[in-house]
Amino acid sequence: MSKTGLKILVIGSGGREYAICRKLLTSPLVSEVFCAPGNPGMQATGIQAVAIDELDFSKLIEFAVTKQISWTFVGPEDALVAGIVDRFQAAGLKIFGPTAKAAQLEGSKKFALEFMQRYQVPTAAYQAYSQPAAALAGLAAFKLPVVVKADGLAAGKGVTVALTRTAAVAAIKQLFAQGQHEVVLEEYLSGAEYSLFAVVGKDNYQLLPMAQDHKRAYDGDQGPNTGGMGAYSPLPQLSERLYQRIVAEVVEPSIKGLRQEKFAYRGILYIGLIATATGPKVIEYNVRLGDPETQVVLPRIKSDFAQLITDCLAERQLAPVSVSNQACLAVVIAAKGYPQAPQTGQLLPELAEQADVKIDFANVTGNSPTTLRAAGGRLAAVVAQADTLISAQTAVYHYLAQKQLxxxxxxxxxxxxxxxxxxN
Known part of the structure; x- marks a missing residue:
């Protein structure tokens, strides 16, 4: 099939956006993919980086109009919560993502928990507080460990699982000191965590492959929470029975809630799940693809991802997503000190792609793939796809073992x- 000339703009600069752009470029429908602001690691794959900040909506709109962009795909949560979709729609432009009102499902933990309560979506017991003294007093109602969360956006790092009262008190004080207007205390839920993604259209939705993210910084799930240190898909330990419970007890009422609230949701709904002893429960909603789950989910999609999004924006029925039986695994390379105080400026070794290994760059700077330097916390994801999960895992770690980082x-x-x- 020949190219039909879709020009697509992807908003963002990280490994997630790299993976989105890479996937869209494989579509026979697509002629060009731009990424704003993108990153220097993208230049070798045909992705056209555009030096416009993801929150500079006026310049992004001007670019989309000038370049006759067919539609825009929003990667990061900041832009969605700030209302990029509303602004683009007001300018008459097609854009994939929820409006600012719907984006509160990620932008406010309290908003999301109240939404779950209204639509009987199983989740943890919780209480939100707007004053430090009230939050500290509220601790008495929760057993240890207790989860302390920033109500607003915190890039995946605003969560503390406090094992002691002292740790909980410190976390509450820190979040308020950092400017959080509300802090949420939650019951601690124990079990395996999973990530589920739905492409939500006007009248139906389609589920993408599930993945498991690794939030903690260090081996054995030790250290502070991060934006994600690696992921894999599929999930051989997830039974079909539990999957069907997740769809019936979590996905369906969540989608029903979106309809009832009249959100006119055209985008990704991410559901962070935990398989407890009493069944699946929701940890959080996100209103976009996750990072690094995107890097392992999109490669497993055999059907045309650009066609899926095009159909969603055209308010057509969404066709079922065809998924590869192959496994995909990604390991994130992060800068020393991440997530608290990542070092910057260190030169990275050349991370060239191989037949069985791809590199999705993120926070890097430089002029060529051989002179990239660290520019933030998570620098790149090393991704392998293979017939088995063990084979993909072996390929990634064999590749990393050869690099001096x-x-x-x-x-x-x-x-x-x-x-x-x-x-090791």
């Missing part, structure tokens, strides 16, 4: 909850 680190146990192997 100065002032960087990565986890050595991504995927071991499914494969029970550790790579």
């Amino acid at each position: 100065s002032n960087c680190f990565y986890r050595h146990d991504i995927g071991t909850k499914a494969t029970h192997q550790i790579f």
Whole structure:
């Protein structure tokens, strides 16, 4: 099939956006993919980086009009919560993502929890507080460990699982000191965590492959929460029975809620799940694709992802998503000190792609793939797709073992909850 000339703009600069752009470029419908602001690691794959900040809506709209962009795909949550979809729609432009009102499902933990309560979506017991003294007093109602969350956006790092009262008190004080207007205390839920993504259209939705993210910074799920240190898909440990419960008890009432609230939702709904002893429960909603789950979910989609989004924006029925039986695994390379105080400026070794390994760059700067330097916390994801999860895991860690990474680190146990192997 020949190219029909769709010009697509992707908003964002990280590994998630790299993976989205890479996937869209495989579509026979697509002629060009732009990424604003993108990153220097994208230049080798045909993605056209555009030096416009993701929150500079006026310039992004001007670019979309000038370049006759067919539609825009929004990667990061900040832009969605700030209302990029509303602004683009007001300018008569097609854009994939929820409006600012719907984006509160991620922008406010309290809003999301109240939504779940209204539509009987199973989740943790919780209480929100707008004053430090009230939050500290409220601790008495929760057993240990207790989860302390920032109500607003915190890039995946505003969550503390406090094992002691002292740790909980410190977390509450820190969040308020950082400017959070509300802090949420939640019951601690125990069990395996999973990530589910739905493409939500006007009249129906389609589920993408599920994944498991690894939030903690260090091996064995130790250290602080991060934006994500690696992921894999599929999930061999997830039974079909539990999957069907997730769809019936979590996905269906969530989608019903979107309809009832009249959100006119055209975008991704991410559901962070935990499989408790009493059944699946929701940890959080996100209103966009996750990072690094995107890097392992999109490669497994065999059907045309650009066609799926085009159909969604045209308010057509969404065709079922065809999924590969192959497994995909990604390990994130992060700068030393991440997430609290990541070092910047260190030179990365050349991270060239191979037949079985792809590189999705994120927070890097430089003029060529051989001179990239660290420019933030998560620098790149090393991604492998193979017939089995163990094969994909082996390929990634074999690749990483050959690289001299100065002032960087990565986890050595991504995927071991499914494969029970550790790579040193």
